[in-house]
Amino acid sequence: MTINKTVLITGANQGLGFETAKQLAELGYYIYVGSRDKSKGTAAIQKLNKLGFNNVELIEIDVTDINSIKLAKQELATKTGKLDVLINNAGISGGFMSQKMSTYSIGNLRKLFDTNFFGAVQTTQQFIDLLKKSNEPRIVNVSSGLASLAFSTSHDLEFYAYGCSKTALNAFTVSLAKEFRHTNFKINSVEPGYTATNLNEYQGVQTVEEAVGIIVKYATIGDDAPTGKFFWKEGEFAW
Template identity: 55%
Template sequence: MKTVLITGANKGIGFETAKQLAQFNYFVYLGSRDKKLGLEAIRKLNDLGITNVETIVIDIADINSVRQARQQLERKIDSLDILINNAAIAGDQPQNFSACKLENLRAIFDVNFFGTIQTTQEFLPLLRKSSQPSIINVSSEVGSLAGHSSPNRNVGRDKFHAYGSSKTALNAFTIMLANELRDTGVMVNSVTPGHTATDLNQFQGTKTVEQGAVPIVKLATQAHPDITGKFFRDEGEVAW
């Protein structure tokens, strides 16, 4: 049974992704900053008859928490097949760069960018022990520079400059890490769930969490060594 760690998995898209992957017979570790919330998520899955799941406490912005989670997982498994870097924060409004507070920008990057990188670095040795390791970074179309520079761009994305730029940085991390690891067999890709209704956007999204999890689950279950350094959505590849 393949093993998966999903950060920020006690709710929203992370929880739904965990549910769907568990139903595909993966053993899923649900990362949660709060142990109580993580256990509540496990109980919900157990109530659905899903037992191949377990919670693990991890705050990706806290390196000590990340290291403790890695040590805990190393005591349980010999290798990790898939790391899904899902945990993220939206930050406060306003986010347009002419008015955004730098404290807000730093807080967003501390989780969405630096937190993801330090989590990946900690779990990479465990991933390398897998026969087909995969790192999936949950990004967003508001991080697409092609989208922002298009004459037909969605002006609604201007409300998320800080959040979007953190996802642009995350996409750069995806490409560069994929290139670095290209000859090692470790696949690294970005994926956007689309505009999904979660507490990240005050449930204003147009897609359900069930729909939003689909491209993430597809990328996890249909991994191929030649597919790395890419950015995907439901309809296929996204322009960086």
């Protein structure tokens, strides 16, 4: 199958990002595997190559470093001239100590927001011009059920600070989708579920293979699909 669409996935050298790259490569998309660590990114490409995928390529990108993002954008612009799908997947957990907001370190909170929120925002801002050149531009922000204020008020949670950073990411989704509502952009947040990855020291209850279906779905949606929404495998998730 030849699709000839390009995808950039941040934080794609492992976990959800890597599996998303694999599944989209299977569908015929050309994947730019974003990794802030060149050696880990190279290892991911080699692993994908061994699985039979040649439609994959490394893009070195650190979403917390604007210069790194600009260089990645320049590199991708030289290679392809446009971008069809941006998946803002790179994220950190903020640690497994208490994340109660009355005591959580401001320094750690800033690190969380630098990656999970500001990283996604500045990456999107830099790549938006390449996305505008696509006939069907798609942006998928990988969020979390912990971002849902409705969910948080009815459940006893532990990762409050992490949830706050993802709530901000969801607000970005809404704002950006509103800005581009009269265009062919489709911009959504997704909740993959509690998945066993390095992010949570592999404590999740589902595999990455099971989790990334929701990411792939909203990366490949058609023109009749919704925008500015928050989804999980059961449908729309409450903000």
